[in-house]
Amino acid sequence: MELPASPTNARPLAAAISAGRRAVAQRMNALARATDEQAAECFINLVTALEQSFRAEEQVMEATNCRVLRQHREAHARVLCALHQAASRIESGDAVLAREAVVLLARFLRMHRPAIDQALLAAPRASIPRMATRACCASRGRTRPLQRVI
DSSP states (O other), X not given: OOOOXXXXXXXXXXXHHHHHHHHHHHHHHHHHHOXXXXXXXXXXXXXXXXXXXXXXXXXXXXXXXXXXXXXXXXXXXHHHHHHHHXXXXXXXXXXXXXXXXXXXXXXXXXXXXXXXHHHHHHSOGGGSOHHHHHHHHHHTTOSSOOOOOO
């Protein structure tokens, strides 16, 4: 989903973050349930979903002039680099490595997702519609949006 970064597009971009998070979670669950023979395909599907999810996060951060965009891009690049490096071994049949990668990815995402939410909440108030914070919160199972502290 390629949308130009602008505050007027923050709502669909925030929805893309939520959809991306759900897709990544589904792919992680699929890999956890996969047989060793299915692990490589599930891993590649996970990496693809993660790339799309990270792209959506970065677009929202661009649209809201987020101050920590560079740091998040660096973190995304490091994670994706590690996953791409592991991909050749996994495609050669190393299902154990695929499952280890998912465990490490889950740890990273538990730390990373709240950081994204906080970064969006810290964005200048006029640059992000209220709906965008709701979408991010909804993807984390919250029924109400996080409150801004002014």
